[in-house]
Amino acid sequence: MSTPTVHQELASIVGERHCVADAALLEPYLEEPRGRYHGESRLLVAPASAGETAAVLACCNRRGVGVVPVGGRTGLCGGTHSRANEILLSLHRQRRVRDLNAGCLTAEAGCVLATLQERADEAGYLFPLSLGSEGSCQLGGVLSTNAGGIHVLRYGMAREMVLGLEVALPDGRVLSDLRPLAKDNTGYDIKQLFIGSEGTLGVITAAALRLYPQPRAWITALLGVADADQAVALFRRAQSALGEELNAFELISRGAAQLCGEQLEGVPIPGDIDAPWLVCVEVAGAGPEELLAERLAGFLEDARERGELLDAVCAVSEAQREAIWRLRHGVPEAVRLSGPALRHDLAVPPERIADFLDSALEVCRKHFPGAEPLPFGHVGDGNLHYSVPGPPDVDPDRFLEQGRPLSAELRELAWSMDGSFSAEHGVGLMLKDELERLGDPVKLELMRALKRAMDPRGIMNPGKVLSA
DSSP states (O other), X not given: OOOOOHHHHHHHHHOGGGEEOOXXXXXXXXXXXXXXXXXXXXXXXXXXXXXXXXXXXXXXXXXXXXXXXXXXXXXXXXXXXXXXXXXXXXXXXXXXXXXXXXXXXXEETTSBHHHHXXXXXXXXXXXXXXXXXXXXXXXXXXXXXXXXXXXXXXXXXXXXXXXXXXXXXXXXXXXXXXXXXXXXXXXXXXXXXXXXXXXXXXXXXXXXXXXXXXXXXXXXXXXXXXXXXXXXXXXXXXXXXXXXGEEEEEEEEHHHHHHHHHHSTTOOOGGGOOOSEEEEEEXXXXXXXXXXXXXXXXXXXHHHHHTOOSEEEEOOSHHHHHHHHHHHHHHHHHHHHHOOEEEEEEEOOGGGHHHHHHHHHHHHHHHSTTOOOEEEEEGGGTEEEEEEEOOTTOXXXXXXXXTHHHHHXXXXXXXXXXXXXXXXXXXXXXXXXXXXXXXXXXXXXXXXXXXXXXXXXXXXXXXXXXXX
């Protein structure tokens, strides 16, 4: 009897209709959102369960075939780029919410993030992880990159919201650790290895997620400030004045806000605030909206008296609240539509934000005289999305190539300030050489040791995160 092909063996596990080899159907899974990478895989496999996922991995492990997990395809670092001899693994068939009770939601990795938010809301709870791509990104990808978003200030990164995981391992076993416990000190916290590992150690198939009480009231405001130093000072005062009710504190440069108005329909600057920097503030609490509004108004009045605030507009309706968030969430899309740009996902300690921005501007203009960067980001955790648009009519590929030294210097600058060159987007293929160049050698060797122990044949998302 002849030995079955990889395709035939995988089809025997998931069914022929869930092994996609048609080039036209594969195409959407091969293109990276920014257009920097185009995958080459000729086969996508979609298992329906953790057991099928594990069987697929066991098959590929025996045959030495690389496996590239794909989710909502919203990643920005080439983490799902594939080669011709690798298969794509999609969990889009695994979309069940297995359980939802007080304080915990257990869901499969193919669930779309916005769906999980809605399910929690319907049950009277809050799942606070919120990203610009929440309408399409999937839970598995969110956890494998340890995503952040706008509520890290109050609730932490994705890993802080995970109580347990189910993971398919390269050798075909399934790690089942979905106990919804806040306290469990029975040995190593193995689940944390898979969060943020970008599919290089195993495939997350389900997670037990922490839910929070649903706030009774939300109030959003857009503030105008003179500079980044003032924004950070205002943030520290907001922490003291508003405590845990401070839900988000987002920074937007004037240029980035204006670009939204130019590139996106119906996204003006709310209140026509005219200031060098805008700050989106949100507070949320369990008390009456009137008390929350009073506390925020008191904070803003105090800021005006101190000269820390140039202007402010508070949303008095859901439509106005949505308008403020449309501005904040619209910046990445506006940058994309405006033409080629060098984009960076950086982080520095909040108190170093102003220093970083000053130094980064000098770096930009050294490489590209007249450059006008478009920074925006999360003040509370120091995460800055730093975009440098190309000159008008510039060739995109040429600009990206010319911009490599600038990007490297910006990442070095953030690193030198005790920061990071990848705050929430991951490493993927794009930044693995930077990790090798700037990362701590001992940390890198420990990472390689874990990779060798857990994936000795190197089939899991080959070529990502770690250099060979």
